[in-house]
Amino acid sequence: MRAVVLAIGIASFLAGGPALAANEQPIPPQNAKKLSEIVAKVEKRNDFQYVKEVGWSSDGYTVTYYTTDKAKVEITYDPVTGEPR
Secondary structure, three states: OHHHHHHHHHHHHHHHHHHHHHOOOOOOOOOOOOHHHHHHHHHOOOOEEEEEEEEEEOOEEEEEEEEOOOOEEEEEEOOOOOOEO
């Protein structure tokens, strides 16, 4: 009985392994700019007030910020060049 329970546990663990790997978020490439460099660029933009959110996807870093006139701006930056896409 103990062997059956152990076998079921191992099978469940192994079956869950690939599913966990498929749900992992992509990571920036090794030659990516530092996030602080990209945020510094955003902070230098005209009428910048504050950063609301920074996200990462395979498209790059997406920075959401607000301007002094309360406009919401969302820009995606290339992680390697640090330039807007």
